[in-house]
Amino acid sequence: MRDEVDGLVEAWRAERPDLDVEPLQVLSRVSRLARHLDRARRTVFTEHGLEPWEFDVLAELRRSGPPYELSPGRLLRATLVTSGTMTNRIDRLAAAGLVRRFPDPADKRGVLVRLTDEGRERVDGALTALLDYEKTILGAMPASERRRLAALLRSLLSPLDEPDPRQRT
Amino acid sequence: MRDEVDGLVEAWRAERPDLDVEPLQVLSRVSRLARHLDRARRTVFTEHGLEPWEFDVLAELRRSGPPYELSPGRLLRATLVTSGTMTNRIDRLAAAGLVRRFPDPADKRGVLVRLTDEGRERVDGALTALLDYEKTILGAMPASERRRLAALLRSLLSPLDEPDPRQRT
DNA sequence: CCGCACTATCTCGATATCGAGAGATAAGCT
DNA sequence: AGCTTATCTCTCGATATCGAGATAGTGCGG
Secondary structure: OOOHHHHHHHHHHHHOOOOOOHHHHHHHHHHHHHHHHHHHHHHHHHOOOOOHHHHHHHHHHHHOOOOOEEOHHHHHHHHOOOHHHHHHHHHHHHHOOOEEEEEOOOOOOOEEEEEOHHHHHHHHHHHHHHHHHHHHHHOOOOHHHHHHHHHHHHHHHHHHHOOOOOOOO | OOOHHHHHHHHHHHHOOOOOOHHHHHHHHHHHHHHHHHHHHHHHHHOOOOOHHHHHHHHHHHHOOOOOEEOHHHHHHHHOOOHHHHHHHHHHHHHOOOEEEEEOOOOOOOEEEEEOHHHHHHHHHHHHHHHHHHHHHHOOOOHHHHHHHHHHHHHHHHHHHOOOOOOOO
């Protein structure tokens, strides 16, 4: 079995024999796999009438539980976009009837973004489709290996998750 | 040990107990890890006066070996951007003196993009810095686990690498 | 209870990307 | 050879994002 990264590593070894390119074996695979996943997500969501960014926002609201309502600030921190981007996204989601804006009764500066019934149906459908697709990707991999892979990835991710919650205001 | 994805999976389980969200344990971690890596790459490359997209293009040329020369078509397929984007990138890299365009002697429609000495130095320096950073990410992980992780990732990636070389012209 | 630093959201100009299409050349077919 | 289809690169208009700044409201310390 062989993938793009094997070729990549070989090429670097030939051109830069002075360097230890071992880390690419893990981290380039992570990046490339993520790129493939992004493309596939786009395809899956398009079939459900959503863009990936729409799913990101709606899913955050959906996961928060009833009444499916969060501030723009929480949404932008959760999705790692800037405030200008989030304003624009909420505008478009509201125009599409998937969310509505309400003034925040507890803070007159703020608003709350609430999922509409239609928004909830759309994100639920898209999630189901996403999981179906992801199952096919993981397809042949036995449950024991999945757990081991998940654990190894967690050990890389958890140190990165902690520091610098990175306000993007 | 715990990461963002553990919280994500718990939240979905609470809201959608009807779904099997196991696949997220692996694939959401891949996506999130890739996002962290992107941010870190940006930081590392900025210190070497390169943008991530500049590194992507220059590295492809560097890896191809002397005379460090490829067509725009090969570059756009390697970096998964559209032709309009690649034209724009080559324009800016040429303006920065990191590449030069030459007519392709074998095909009068085409051009060849060649790395300049300065471009080569910059990409070599950036690669060294990138690998240093990646070593710190992988830091504590023993070599045996790295190999296992790489192998598990390869088994997910290799089926995706084959199909649909996806011309983006 | 007043001032001041902080926070929340929105506005707006700049920029990188996409994607459709044009112009030129190449390669295959009859 | 002549014709058609494919390929290569570039052009250009539309769009989503960023990031700095504006506006309004909050709440702490004096």
